Amino acid sequence: MNTIILLFVAGLVLLGLEVFVPGGVLGVIGGLAMLGGCALAFHDFGPGGGLIASVVGAVLLGGMLYAEFAWLPRTRFGGKLFLRRAIHSKSQPPVAEAESVVGQIGEAATTLAPSGYVLVGGRRYEAFSQSGLIARGTTVKVVSMDNFRIVVSQPKET
Numbered sequence: 001m002n003t004i005i006l007l008f009v010a011g012l013v014l015l016g017l018e019v020f021v022p023g024g025v026l027g028v029i030g031g032l033a034m035l036g037g038c039a040l041a042f043h044d045f046g047p048g049g050g051l052i053a054s055v056v057g058a059v060l061l062g063g064m065l066y067a068e069f070a071w072l073p074r075t076r077f078g079g080k081l082f083l084r085r086a087i088h089s090k091s092q093p094p095v096a097e098a099e100s101v102v103g104q105i106g107e108a109a110t111t112l113a114p115s116g117y118v119l120v121g122g123r124r125y126e127a128f129s130q131s132g133l134i135a136r137g138t139t140v141k142v143v144s145m146d147n148f149r150i151v152v153s154q155p156k157e158t
Contacts, residue, residue: 004044007037008057015064019072019081034061098145101125105155108138118142118152127152 014030034057042050072078106120112129118140119125126149127140134140140152 001044004037004041004053007033007040008060011037011057012060012064015061016068019068101142101150102144104142106140106142106152108134108136108140108152111136112140112152115149118150120150125150129153 011030011032011034014026014033018024018027018030038050038054038057041053045053073082101120104120106118106125108116108127109119109124110116112118112127112134114129114132114134116127116129116134117124118127120142127142128146128149128151129140130143130151130153134152134154139155141155142150143153144151
């Protein structure tokens, strides 16, 4: 009986420490300790005792999770551990507005092999060439936009 209680207490302590130590290792070990306590209860006390130990373990686990995620963030100490504000800024401005550049004619500022830079409307953009190698100074047409670059091709000669 003492071993079962010790495994449950060790599992709860390790699950509690999981808040402070990232990585999930302590949580996994704590969960395995609690499962080991339940398995030992089934072995020592049969199905009735094992079921009682499993229910007690589930209630203790639920209480620990409530303490970690509902009660702790509202305390002064827990407020320092959890994020409360979201950052709504971006690390860099968007490449371009798709409506303003798609279909525009520009000039290759560097050799596109197949990536490089183009000038469209007086602005320099990183670009990808669908037509393969495009020499510097060649006229290009903006076909579409990718995540961080525009996609260009050589306009068809008529």
